[in-house]
Amino acid sequence: GENVEQHPSTLSVQEGDSAVIKCTYSDSASNYFPWYKQELGKGPQLIIDIRSNVGEKKDQRIAVTLNKTAKHFSLHITETQPEDSAVYFCAASSPLYGNKLVFGAGTILRVKS
Amino acid sequence: DVKVTQSSRYLVKRTGEKVFLECVQDMDHENMFWYRQDPGLGLRLIYFSYDVKMKEKGDIPEGYSVSREKKERFSLILESASTNQTSMYLCASSLRYSEAFFGQGTRLTVV
Numbered sequence: 001g002e003n004v005e006q007h008p009s010t011l012s013v014q015e016g017d018s019a020v021i022k023c024t025y026s027d028s029a030s031n032y033f034p035w036y037k038q039e040l041g042k043g044p045q046l047i048i049d050i051r052s053n054v055g056e057k058k059d060q061r062i063a064v065t066l067n068k069t070a071k072h073f074s075l076h077i078t079e080t081q082p083e084d085s086a087v088y089f090c091a092a093s094s095p096l097y098g099n100k101l102v103f104g105a106g107t108i109l110r111v112k113s
Numbered sequence: 114d115v116k117v118t119q120s121s122r123y124l125v126k127r128t129g130e131k132v133f134l135e136c137v138q139d140m141d142h143e144n145m146f147w148y149r150q151d152p153g154l155g156l157r158l159i160y161f162s163y164d165v166k167m168k169e170k171g172d173i174p175e176g177y178s179v180s181r182e183k184k185e186r187f188s189l190i191l192e193s194a195s196t197n198q199t200s201m202y203l204c205a206s207s208l209r210y211s212e213a214f215f216g217q218g219t220r221l222t223v224v
Contacts, residue, residue: 001172009153034212043117043203043215044156089155100146100171101205101213105155 002027004092006104013080015113023090023104024072030094033066033073034101038087047088048075080111116140119204119216126223132191134219136204143209145187147171147179150201150218159202162187163209194223 003026013019025033031052036044050057050064050073057064061080066073077084087108091101120135138145144163148156148171158171160179168179176198180188187206191198199222207213 006155032210036215041217043205043217045215046212049212091156099144099210100158100161100169102158103148103156105153 001097002030002092002094002102004090004102004104006090006107008107009105010108010110012110012112015080015082015111017080019075019077019080019084019109019111021075021088021090021107021109022072023074023092024070025092025102026071027092027094027096028068028071029096030092032093032099033064034091035062035064035075036089036091036103038089038106040086044089077109080109082111082113085109085111117204117206117214117216119202119219121219122217124219124221126191126194126221128195128223130191130194130223132194132221132223134189134191134202134204134221136187136189136206136216137185138187138206138214139185140206140214141184142206142214143184144207144213145181146205146207146213147177147187147189148203148205149173150203156203159189194221196223199223 034049038044090104146161162181204216205213
């Protein structure tokens, strides 16, 4: 089945700097790649997603890039703010496995003000 | 707004008890999922269901079962709770090829 690896496990940045989180996946048939943000005491919430027919997607300060050949995708957050501090999860899903989401282990992002 | 509601935020149960975790969604989603979240391990899929009375095992189904008698409700059952099932449990729902929406989670402690 699908396997998703996520790096780094923790990331500390200064307010205003950029943050990048990277994920690799194993199943070349995977075609949907969402990113979730989880704040303390809450369930994960979708912040951005990308499908395999697109190489990049941007939403204000957040962008995701996908390299299908290398089987990796990345989350980029620019001009980080303290409220960006949270746990971020990447995920991948493949039509071969019922479109269930397989998650990475998560990245704890701390934005220092 | 999509709402996924889990019946309890915190639960404490004794070893050997039968435990029911309930999840309800209000958006007529076909898919429903139960994940377990442990530090450093991310979210691991226990079971999922793509239709009423349909279920499929995820990556860690041992010690768990599920029930989906109605489209909006998906229950996770721990047949005989053990201490290694102490964890955060997250329910999610989605349309067939779309994003998943999560509940707020149930933190289960088995003593």
